[in-house]
Amino acid sequence: MQNLRVVLASRPQGPAAVENFRLESAPMPVPREGEALVRNLWLTLDPYMRGRMSDAKSYVAGVGLGEVMVGQTVGEVLESRDPGLHPGDKVVTSLGWQLHGVDRAAALERIEPGGVPLSYYLGVLGMPGYTAYFGLKDVGQPKPGETVVVSAASGAVGSIVGQLAKIWGCRVVGIAGGKAKCDYVVNELGFDACVDYKAGNLYRDLKAACPDGVDVNFENVAGIVLDTLLRLMNRNSRIVLCGLVSDYSATEPYGYKMIRSVLINRITLRGIIVFDWHARYGEALHALSGYLKEGRIRYRESVLDGLDQAPRGLVELLAGGNFGKQLVRLA
């Protein structure tokens, strides 16, 4: 029996393309002492993956040419050579874009899905959910009545940020591309308003949607969106810099003109990575599970079928083409 995997075939200049990837078969991996063999069931696609396709310095090194693309999966243990894992256990893994993989048991996080779909552990109950929870709570520090603006509002992180901000008593304004996404953000997710950045009047529309200015910006897109928001931020406001989607595919970095506002308005701008809260993941899981069960958080997935669809899925995700958490069903 062979394994199937997607490797990085070439590095993109500018936007990623499906040609940057290659689907190939490989020998089935075999676990050694302390390791387990996992069959992947779900793969999550996320904007940060564009960064790993480059060899520029980032949090961690990029993916090497010919190497399996990185990514989280949910899978099932097929064979274990560690006493802590047993066949049939469900685990969250970092095995990447492949149908099977082997890792140390310590790197496989066993989950106890209590009536929740397995795929949720790659979204609202996984990294995107934790990112939203800690970034908003610890760095955004929203107070009841404040205005919170979230970009990529229909995305995996943004949709949860906005709903948490509503639960915590804020006025919430999303930014998304196109009327369909904006309607979804307001009508299904319950944001107070959503600005369509593709409509061409970002500053005017944001100003109208935020009559009291902006107290917290949870920023997933950056570039012109962040630069425009800097003109609307209130005194002592906070910007949670979580992503630079607009930058990942650009050949030239954006030149921010409104940094002056950081000084004038005593803004705190802070970059976040969810790993820094690793010791507190349990707190986020508990809170988010509770809100889900109470029906206070709505969560939408966008599912592609088959590993061979992953390259197209990532390319479209980076181009802003998806709704909700982008997943690939592998089995």
Add this chain to the structure above:
Amino acid sequence: MQNLRVVLASRPQGPAAVENFRLESAPMPVPREGEALVRNLWLTLDPYMRGRMSDAKSYVAGVGLGEVMVGQTVGEVLESRDPGLHPGDKVVTSLGWQLHGVDRAAALERIEPGGVPLSYYLGVLGMPGYTAYFGLKDVGQPKPGETVVVSAASGAVGSIVGQLAKIWGCRVVGIAGGKAKCDYVVNELGFDACVDYKAGNLYRDLKAACPDGVDVNFENVAGIVLDTLLRLMNRNSRIVLCGLVSDYSATEPYGYKMIRSVLINRITLRGIIVFDWHARYGEALHALSGYLKEGRIRYRESVLDGLDQAPRGLVELLAGGNFGKQLVRLA
């Protein structure tokens, strides 16, 4: 007897010029109930004044055309119609660029100069000192052994920031323009190193001076200096954005290309204004007075004689021509 004052005659496009000011005489002001008449002895010149010459939004409104230029002074009470002040009292004022002025007694801060020159209350024991103290301590949060980089290192704020960072156990690197200033920063102020931004190799020279990267940047200049420092900031580092001297006189705002580093390195970038620590000025005064008396802080002043010299003094200050705290002796 007439008063003498400097008013804003026109708004600069680009760098400020002496022609933007006008020296004029005016009737001597007369205090009403609750007010006092002050004879100004010292006027301080500071980079923020460039901002007040514009009508763009800033912390506060700009100076109106024909109005007295804003600024702090130290003066002596000549006549008081408030029981809290008496002739001969020394006060820190916001009376601006004039020889005499009237203000509410509550707006005049009485000082008790204990063997310290009066002018120090406009520098190391005034706003610049407090800015350095709170910005570095509360926002920079330097830890012993960390590397602190200070731009405009020979200036009123920068020179104190660097010396405080040394007292608090850090490696301190200054940035200044020209060899004379850099020598002063290292040899007289005791910084570990100083990089001459005019030498044309800012990134390379900073990298050499900061072999372990940068943990705290106390930023007075911004523009290309800040953008370059963003390439050298360590993970979880802090940037105290205190001034934008490079921006004050620019006709086009600088376009920052390295904001990506804020995300990758989880940098906290925060704008500060000393007014926000008003309730804790006493703490800074106590600490700075102590360090001065112990000889642990060296402090240099640059003095011009006569109110008519103030416009030239500000223009040269903004062009980076001064050493230490720029003052104008008025009497």
